[in-house]
Amino acid sequence: MTARVGVITFPGTLDDRDxxxxxxxxxxxxxxxxxxxxxxxxxxxxxxxxxxxxxxxLRAGAISRFSPVMESVIEQAKAGxxxxxxxxxxxxxxETHLLPGAMLRNNHLHFICRDQKLRVENAETAWTxxxxxxxxxxxxxxxxxxxxxxxxxxxxxxEAEGRVVVRYRGGGLGGYPPKExxxxxxxxxxxxxxxxxxxxxxxxxxxxxxAVEPLIGTGGTDGxxxxxxxxxxxxDA
Amino acid sequence: MARVVVDVMLKPEILDPQGQxxxxxxxxxxxxxxxxxxxxxxxxxxxxxxxxxxxLARIREIAETxxxxxxxxxxxxxxxxxxxxxAALAAQAES
Numbered sequence: 001m002t003a004r005v006g007v008i009t010f011p012g013t014l015d016d017r018d019x020x021x022x023x024x025x026x027x028x029x030x031x032x033x034x035x036x037x038x039x040x041x042x043x044x045x046x047x048x049x050x051x052x053x054x055x056x057x058l059r060a061g062a063i064s065r066f067s068p069v070m071e072s073v074i075e076q077a078k079a080g081x082x083x084x085x086x087x088x089x090x091x092x093x094x095e096t097h098l099l100p101g102a103m104l105r106n107n108h109l110h111f112i113c114r115d116q117k118l119r120v121e122n123a124e125t126a127w128t129x130x131x132x133x134x135x136x137x138x139x140x141x142x143x144x145x146x147x148x149x150x151x152x153x154x155x156x157x158x159e160a161e162g163r164v165v166v167r168y169r170g171g172g173l174g175g176y177p178p179k180e181x182x183x184x185x186x187x188x189x190x191x192x193x194x195x196x197x198x199x200x201x202x203x204x205x206x207x208x209x210x211a212v213e214p215l216i217g218t219g220g221t222d223g224x225x226x227x228x229x230x231x232x233x234x235x236d237a
Numbered sequence: 238m239a240r241v242v243v244d245v246m247l248k249p250e251i252l253d254p255q256g257q258x259x260x261x262x263x264x265x266x267x268x269x270x271x272x273x274x275x276x277x278x279x280x281x282x283x284x285x286x287x288x289x290x291x292x293l294a295r296i297r298e299i300a301e302t303x304x305x306x307x308x309x310x311x312x313x314x315x316x317x318x319x320x321x322x323x324a325a326l327a328a329q330a331e332s
Contacts, residue, residue: 059306066303095306102308104247107254149251149309186252 003234005227006033006043008073008089010064014051015086015209022209023047026227028234035067044234045082045126046073048089050142050207060103060145061091070096082126082230083201087143090193090203099194099203100158101150106143107186115218116141116184116206117170118192122162125195126233127202130225136169137222139211141184141192146205148187148194155189166193166204239288240317241296245305246277280304281317288316 005023007030009016020030031043035053040046054063064070070092077083077098085093093099106112117138120131131137150158158164167190168183183190185205193204208223210216217223247253253275260274282299284292297314305312 058304062303062306094308100308102306104251104309105254107252109254109258147252151250186254 002027002029003044003231004029004031004042005230006031006040006046008033008035008046008048008069010035010051010053010067012052012055013049013088015049015207016051018207019047019049019086019209022212022223022227025212026224026231028227028231033069035064035069038068038072040069040072040076045084045230046076048073048083048085048092049209050087050089053088053092056088056145059091059095060088061093061095064088064092065095074098077196077201080198080200082233084127084226084230085201085203086207086209087146087205090205091145093201093203098201099196100154101148101194103145103205104147104149106146106184109144111142111144112146112184113140113142114184115139116168116192118166118206119169120165121167122165122195122199124162125165125199125202125229127226127229128165129232130229137166137225138218138220139206139208139223140217141206143185143205146185146187148191148205150188155191158191158194159189161197163195163197164189164191164193165195165202166206168192238283238285241282241284241288241293241314242317243280243282243296243300243304243312243314244277245280245300245310245312247275248309248311251309278304 005028007016007019023030031041074096091103094102115138120135123131123133170182195202208226211218211223212221256275263271300312
């Protein structure tokens, strides 16, 4: 029996189907979860996919945080269940305070859509153990509220504890902003993704689920590691 | 019904590119002399029943947990001016 990974759909979520597919490509069972349903259907892990839940009204992720399904996710995440937030899902995780800091409008005010190089800074989390420490990967980035901010104390703490999971590296590979600009959105200390103290909750702005098959996305499969990582984690456990 | 206004602003140390874009547009429109613009949100809450200390405490809780993200934003809570005058009159009438 393989592990079951829940993928939540909020009103306005866009990437739930792609995420379910990525989960299946990695060899896991994908279980659709609905925002109004507190029942997590006994999944072993949960992914909060990208999109514009509740239209990004108030702040991105602010209203999703209070949905019934999130009550269960918060409870289970605190008990150690692996949770991955991608893009809007990352925004939801900061709004719930499962992850520190907050996401703001990109410093150039444009919507970004480009393939983005990242450096894996922590290959020990539940969601990154298929990668090597320091590995460079290329996956799509698409958002307008992608600027990660936190106060200096929190940023120092994240770095000291190795909780920066991925950083923006080098140029983008097409799309906006131009490739000369290595930090695509003004995120402090080039942070693209972080984890909590326990390493079970990870949030990142770029989209690994769009880079799991050669036919689509970047043409590579650099994003698949996030999903095979969780397979490894759950099967080893 | 009484109105309570909650103003939410980005903390001073947080970069506000939207405010900067507004500020940079001003000279092009012929408006000079504005050194800085910061953009925030204003919420108008129509409150059922009296706006007493308990109601204001509840609204502060709403602001702190939901309307503002205190990681990046500060907020203020106030009773709207003419409403405040009405409330004062009502309080006088009661005493």
